Amino acid sequence: MSNIAFQDYLSDIDVSVDGFREALWPLNKFIHDNPELAFKEYKAHEALARFMGSQNDWKVTTSAYGIETAWIASFDSGGPGPVVSFNAEFDALPNLGHACGHNLIATASLAAGLATAEVMKQHDLPGRVLIFGTPGEEGIGGGKIRLLEAGAYKGVDISLISHPGILNNSPRVRTTAFARIEVEYFGRAAHAANSPWLGVNALDALVVAYNAVSVLRQQTMSTDVIGMSITNGGAAPNIIHAYAAGVCVIRANTASRLKELQQKISACFRAGGEATGARVEIKITPGYLDHVPNRVLAASYTKYWNALPNVPDPPIPSGEQLTLVKASTDQGNISYAMPSVNASFAIPAGPLRGQPHSPEFERSSATKEAFERALRVSKALAGTAIDVLGTPGLLEVIKEQWERDMEAIGE
Ligand SMILES: [Zn+2]
């Protein structure tokens, strides 16, 4: 793309997003002030879908793919071309409200999608824009996974999203993969004083397993995280415990490393059963895959971010440097299905420097300054999408990079 085209797109995106500022602020505030839990985001679903439905040339599907609070807004230029998409989150946390700032994610993705469509019209760019209203990201909800599995992303070429925090501005974010492993032991009850030899102690099995997991930690990688708790430690001290249960939450850098870790933990759990004679049952609940950022898309994002005035701190790390975040998101699963960017952006922190999932971050997410940062993000996201739509051959380069990334991760 020539520099003249870039400057042209940049200023058109800038003007377009600024034109939506006044309409988006009350919407952003409404989402923030009406926090709703995963898959119960009825007010947000209605407000966001109605807003998109009121925009020229946009079509909206509510309760998409049978998921009550999922929605899809689409803009079609009429001509065949790339299909670019933005994911909008809007769920909140139990007891904490919008302490993960998902109101800002919704704002950034709506503004980006709207500006992309405007600039496509102005420049006669063929293709389509989709905004997915993706519910239930918190906990193990996996709203995006449900949409992905239902076929919602069929034919979509790229997926863009952002997430607020206080530390980073970066489009090259790697998150961790995680899973939950539950274990149950079934022993045999007996009188602990009278005839303990007749019993099979399920709690002993769990204690052996807990210690085996602790020993395993010495042989793990610095990027592995294993947390374990005992959820049922037996009935009473004067009986041999017939039942005990525990749960592990594990995180790793890649899905393949997570699988290895899963096998090691399962072996520790089986060891408890082997040592005591208790029957063991292991249940693995897949969590989210690690997010793999597409560096070609990230380069576009960086270019627009840095060309906008008043570049905020901290700057986007130079070169190809990745930003590692020890959290997980279902955008990770999207990144295994298509090229993706999940841009981190820093909003002004409160005096305690409260990070996401803290009461202070809930307040930071409500501010006008945070909203302004989300709009800046939306301009860089729209620029990324416009580069894909307006640069012949770029989508192929992006997809080749994605294929190389997938190969490297599978090894
Ligand atoms: Zn969160």
Ligand SMILES: [Zn+2]
């Ligand atoms: Zn979040």
